[in-house]
Amino acid sequence: xxxVIVLAAATSTAPAVRAPAPSRHPISIVINGNALPIDPAPRxxxxxxxxxxxxxxxxxxxxxxxYGSRLVTQVGSKTATLVVGSRTATIDSVQVQLDQPVQEDxxxxxxxxxxxxxxxxxQATFDRRSNVVTIVAQLVGRSDTGLSSTGSGYTRVGTVxxxxxxxxxPTLTFGYxxxxxxxxxxxxxxxxxxxxxxxxxxxxELGDVRPGDFARVEMRKDGRVERIVDAFGSHDGRIVAVxxxxxxxxxxxxxxxxxxxxxxxxxxxxxxxxxxxxxxxxVRYNVETNEVREILASRQIQGTPVQNGLxxxxxxxxxxxxxxxxxxxxxxxxxxxxxxxxGSYVSNLAMRESSSGVYDGSYAIPRGAxxxxxxxxxxxxxxxxxxQAQAPSLFSxxxxxxxxxxxxxxxxxxVNDNRPSIYATFSTDAVPVSPSSVQIVVNGHDVTSDAVRxxxxxxxxxxxxxxxxxxxxxxxxxxxxxxxxxxxxxxxxRTR
Numbered sequence: 001x002x003x004v005i006v007l008a009a010a011t012s013t014a015p016a017v018r019a020p021a022p023s024r025h026p027i028s029i030v031i032n033g034n035a036l037p038i039d040p041a042p043r044x045x046x047x048x049x050x051x052x053x054x055x056x057x058x059x060x061x062x063x064x065x066x067y068g069s070r071l072v073t074q075v076g077s078k079t080a081t082l083v084v085g086s087r088t089a090t091i092d093s094v095q096v097q098l099d100q101p102v103q104e105d106x107x108x109x110x111x112x113x114x115x116x117x118x119x120x121x122x123q124a125t126f127d128r129r130s131n132v133v134t135i136v137a138q139l140v141g142r143s144d145t146g147l148s149s150t151g152s153g154y155t156r157v158g159t160v161x162x163x164x165x166x167x168x169x170p171t172l173t174f175g176y177x178x179x180x181x182x183x184x185x186x187x188x189x190x191x192x193x194x195x196x197x198x199x200x201x202x203x204x205e206l207g208d209v210r211p212g213d214f215a216r217v218e219m220r221k222d223g224r225v226e227r228i229v230d231a232f233g234s235h236d237g238r239i240v241a242v243x244x245x246x247x248x249x250x251x252x253x254x255x256x257x258x259x260x261x262x263x264x265x266x267x268x269x270x271x272x273x274x275x276x277x278x279x280x281x282x283v284r285y286n287v288e289t290n291e292v293r294e295i296l297a298s299r300q301i302q303g304t305p306v307q308n309g310l311x312x313x314x315x316x317x318x319x320x321x322x323x324x325x326x327x328x329x330x331x332x333x334x335x336x337x338x339x340x341x342x343g344s345y346v347s348n349l350a351m352r353e354s355s356s357g358v359y360d361g362s363y364a365i366p367r368g369a370x371x372x373x374x375x376x377x378x379x380x381x382x383x384x385x386x387x388q389a390q391a392p393s394l395f396s397x398x399x400x401x402x403x404x405x406x407x408x409x410x411x412x413x414x415v416n417d418n419r420p421s422i423y424a425t426f427s428t429d430a431v432p433v434s435p436s437s438v439q440i441v442v443n444g445h446d447v448t449s450d451a452v453r454x455x456x457x458x459x460x461x462x463x464x465x466x467x468x469x470x471x472x473x474x475x476x477x478x479x480x481x482x483x484x485x486x487x488x489x490x491x492x493x494r495t496r
Contacts, residue, residue: 029133031059040108040290042133048099049126050110051133053082054196054287058157058214060122060135066196068368068400071102071109073120080119082111089119106253107196107233153220156183159286160213160230163206170206172217172228183217185225194231195345196287202366204230208347212260212293214286232293234344235283236374239297242275255283257292265297267312267377267390280394282343282374296343298375298394309333310389312340312378319431319481322367322399328391330359330378337381342395343374351378365397370430372396398431401483404475411489418465418495424475424487425457437478443471468493 026041029051042051057064057073065072069084081090087101089111096119099112116135117124124135158174158181173182185206193204209215209230218227237249246256257263263270265279275281275297284294310332320326328340330351338351338359351361359380376391405427409415422442426433438453439446440460451460458475470490478484 027131027133029056029135031056031135040110042113043110045103046100049113049133050100050103051113051116051135053102053109053111053115056116056135058216060116060120061155061157062120063216066109075120082109082115084109089115091119106251107235153218153226154223156181156217156219157215159289160209160211160215162211163209165207172206172209172215174215183219183225184223185228189225190227192227192229193347194229196231196233201229201368202346205348210293210347212286212291214289231287232344233285233287233290234371235285236281236343236372238373239275239277239279239281241277245272247275247281249281255281255292255295257295261292261295263295263297264377266299267375267388270297280373280375282345282371284344294344296375296377298373298390310378310380310387312376312389312391314376314391314393314395316393316395319372319396319398319479320365321397321481321483322365322369324365326363326365326376326395326397328361328363328376328378330361330380330389331357332359332380332387332389333357333382333384335382336387339379341377341379343371343376345369345371345374365399367399369397369399372398372430372432396431396480398429398479398481398483400429401485402426402428402433402477402479403485404477404487407473407475407487407489409491411491414492414494416493416495418467418493419462420471420491420493421459421461422471422473423457423459424477426455426477428479431479431481431483433477434480437476437484439476441474441476466493468495 027043028035029042040052042049053071054064062073062075071082073080078091082102084102084104087098089096089098098114103110113124116122122135124133126133156174160172161175161180162173164171169184169186171182171184173180191204191206191208192201193208194201209228213230213232215231216229217225219225235249235253235255237251239247240250241248246254248254257272263272263274265274280298282296283292285292310330312328312330315327328351330338330340334353334357339348340351340361341347342363346363349361349363351359354360373394373396376395377388379386379388404424407424409420432455435453435455438458439448440451440458441447442460447460450463451458470492472488472490474486474488476484476486
């Protein structure tokens with residue numbers, strides 16, 4: 001059952017909250033009496049108050065599941081769904097109109113406050129003077145220990161403080177508002193590692209759960225742990241500027257590392273001061289607090305150098321797509337235990353020693369994997385200690401085809417110009433469109449050679465006038481991994 005809604009000072013239609021006068025202080029949010037970290041903070045857009053979806057759902061004790069642009073949560077026996085870019089939410093089959101479409105900004109999903117009231121069933125108020133959003137749920141929510149009841153058992157959530165693999169049984173310790181909480185982990189517990197930005201979930205081991213990540217532990221009523229989901233976020237790109245204790249990526253994302261951040265450069269331990277413009281980085285952060293925990297930096301190196309007695313190479317000569325396989329070879333001291341990482345996305349993939357000092361490993365690209373220009377790092381444990389090295393080439397993968405985000409003239413419109421400008425703009429996830437893949441066909445004729453093609457758009461201006469009537473356009477495009485997409489539409493010309 002959904003919780004009772006009492007939206008203070010609101011009518012039954014829950015009108016949009018109007019923006020207050022500009023404030024120097026960010027909007028803060030309090031969930032069931034607990035203040036959440038303000039980054040990311042709620043924000044106003046077009047006079048509508050938006051709240052971060054993942055953080056708010058988790059603070060309410062509700063699951064957050066993302067499938068591409070679709071977000072799903074479970075409230076009692078009902079399923080609530082959001083779609084990025086849509087202003088319609090659903091509860092089972094019932095549609096609820098929101099004040100504005102759901103937004104995504106730098107990997108953070110925002111929904112209008114109405115979603116948390118009308119859809120999830122919560123009491124919500126906004127104090128303009130203190131700039132505080134308060135949300136209270138009566139039948140859902142978790143205590144200040146991070147523990148909530150799920151009917152069939154319990155769920156504990158929070159930031160991972162420590163992982164003890166040597167205790168019997170192994171344990172996982174959470175840092176939380178009321179102090180650290182330690183959970184014993186049974187050997188048959190299911191462990192999943194989730195990158196919420198790359199939309200990739202992979203099976204893992206307890207050793208893959210890292211301090212600083214946000215984790216959810218599902219337990220039976222007798223306390224036995226059945227499932228652990230270790231979630232983290234990631235940003236990757238090229239550094240375009242470094243200043244103070246911040247750097248800026250080519251996407252415009254500003255990264256402000258905390259004091260506990262771990263930095264590596266080309267597979268070796270480094271400090272923030274070692275980073276420079278032009279470096280490629282993969283940034284791992286906590287999805288609840290937004291705190292940056294790890295920075296893997298790569299700087300162009302020639303050949304296949306030996307680092308720390310190791311060399312690492314891959315067979316990838318282009319971005320890979322779903323169901324293709326990356327092969328990794330590492331050479332170093334014999335008789336060690338070897339693994340490799342793919343940026344911050346996939347960790348501790350096992351390698352076998354195929355011959356003395358030669359270690360082989362592979363990774364099949366799963367559906368949903370999308371990452372661009374990330375390092376492949378090999379790690380080797382030997383009697384004298386641990387070694388690591390980075391492959392000279394960065395690696396990219398894409399399992400989502402590109403799309404057409406805009407085109408013109410629009411479908412089924414009528415224009416009075418017999419030489420109309422015909423165009424399409426492209427959208428991609430991680431791997432950009434290959435301009436050489438772009439093809440445009442108008443009324444059955446391939447006009448690609450006369451068009452302007454880039455990784456962002458294709459534009460064709462006819463050299464002669466078309467007669468009145470329908471004009472059929474087909475655009476075909478593929479990204480660097482070979483994922484293809486076709487868009488067709490028809491418009492009409494009427495000049496008399």
